[in-house]
Amino acid sequence: MxxxxxxxxxxxxxxxxxxxxxxxxxxxxxxxxxxxxxxxxxxxxxxxxxxxxxxxxxxxxxxxxxxxxxxxxxxxxxxxxxxxxxxxxxxxxxxxxxxxxxxxxxxxxxxxxxxxxxxxxxxxxxxxxxxxxxxxxxxxxxxxxxxxGAPSELQAKVNDKVFNREIAETLGLATCLGFVCSDIEEIREAYHQLTGSTHNFKKVIIKEPHGASGKGLYIIDNTDKLSSLLTRLSRSARQNSNARWLVEGWYEKKADLNYQIYISPHGSVEMFSLKQQVLRDTVYIGSKIPVDLSPEIIEKYRGYAEQIGSYLYQMGYTGVAGIDSIITMDDTLIPIIEINGRFTLSTYISFLEPMLREVKLFSRYLKWISDKPCDFTEVCSLLRQEGLLYDPATGEGILVYTSGTLPLQQDEGGSAYTGRLFTLLASKGWANIEALNSRLEHFIDRLSNRITV
Structure with a gap:
C-alpha cells in the first residue's frame, strides 16, 4: 500500500x-x-x-x-x-x-x-x-x-549537520570552507585558520551537529566571543567523548535559499518548492515565493535535488527533506548548508497556489508582546482598520494563518501576553510586498508599545 x-x-x-x-x-x-x-x-x-x-x-x-x-x-x-x-x-x-x-x-x-x-x-x-x-x-x-517517512534512527542521522557536510563532500558538491572538529583546541585552531591572512573571513559560524530554529549555531567575530563559547562547549565535550562541531567561514550572500524535496517510497525524487529565505542572523523569519532566480539557476537546483534525493534514498530515506543553500556574493552556489530530514515550517506553505493564484508571497512571522489578549477575530479587525487585511477580490493584503500562536495567554511572569503572528503578505508585485511588510512591522510595534513597565 x-x-x-x-x-x-x-x-x-x-x-x-x-x-x-x-x-x-x-x-x-x-x-x-x-x-x-x-x-x-x-x-x-x-x-x-x-x-x-x-x-x-x-x-x-x-x-x-x-x-x-x-x-x-x-x-x-x-x-x-x-x-x-x-x-x-x-x-x-x-x-x-x-x-x-x-x-x-x-x-x-x-x-x-x-x-x-x-x-x-x-x-x-x-x-x-x-x-x-x-x-x-x-x-x-x-x-x-x-x-x-524514514525510520526514526535514519531521520536522526540525516539531521546531523556534520553528516550533511559529509554527504556534500561525497557527492562532490561545493561546500563552505571549514573543518570538522573533535575537541576544543581544534575549534580554536579552525577559527584562527579561517580568520587568518590565508582565508581572511571576518566571522565564522560554529555549529553543533543537532538543533533547530537557530539553536546550536554561534556566529563568532572576535576572540573574546570565541573564548566565552569554548568555555561553554568544553562542558558538553567532557560529557560526550564523541562530540563533534562544524566550524565554517561566514559568507556574505546574495541569497539564502531553501528547497523542499519529496522522495517517494519507490525512489522518485521531486523538488516541490524553492524559496528565498529571510534570516535574522541565523534565525529564519520568513520566505519569499516565488524566487527571483534565472531559469538556469532553478534548473541547477532541480539537478541537486535529484542528486541528493537519490543519495538519501540509497540510504533508505523516504519522505520530505528541506535543504538550506546559499548563493555567495561571487555567485558560488553551495547546495547544502544543512539538510532537515523532516518537514520544516516552509513545507506547510508550499502548496498555496490553488488558493492564492498568480501573486507573490512573503511568509513573515513576528514576535508580539501585548498588554492584553488578542484573538484571531480582533487581529483581523485591527488589520482591516489599517487597510492591511487580505482581500481575495484583489489578491492583495495580509493573511493570518494561525490562531493559537497569538498573544492569548498571560506569561508566567504575569506582566504581558506573548505570541507570534504568522502571516502571508500577498501582492502582484514585490514593491508592494515591501510596503506591506514595513506597515506590518509598524503595526506590531504600535500594539507592543502599549505596554507600560
Missing amino acids: AETFHLVEYLTVQRTKGVIIWLLNIGAEKYWNRLQAGIVDRNEDRIVNRVEEMNLLLCREQDILILREQPDPAYLEQLRQWGFSIPRLVVPEHSDALTPIAELVLRDEKLMQTLELAAAEQEDVYFVPYGVTYLEEQIAERCGLCLM
Missing part, C-alpha cells in the same frame, strides 16, 4: 485519494538526540507547540488532523472562505500546553482507538507526521497505521 503513496500528488492532482492522518510534532529533534535542554522558556515552548495549526494549509477534507487544542472557530471559517479544506479535527481528551503532542496521543486510549478505527475502515490511510521519532512509530504500530 505504501508503494502507491505520493505525498505531492495527493496534495495536488489526487486530492480526493486516500486519507492522511497529520501530526505536527514540532520538537522531534529532542527525541533523536540527547540534547541538553538548557534554559527552558515555557512561554516560548507554549507558543511553538501551537504552530501545529499551520498543518491546516495542507489538509484535504477527508483527512484527519491531530491537534492539542481545537482552533478558534473564526479562524477555521476564515480558512474556508480563503479556499482551504478543513479536515476532521481530533484532540486528546487531557491536553496541556507543554507536553509533546505525540505523548498526549499515546496517553489517550480513546484517541488511539479513533486512529485504529480509521485504519481499519479503509486501506489507503497514511500517517504523516512532521518528523518520525520512536513515539510516532509506537502510534503507528499500536493503531495499525501506515507510517510515511
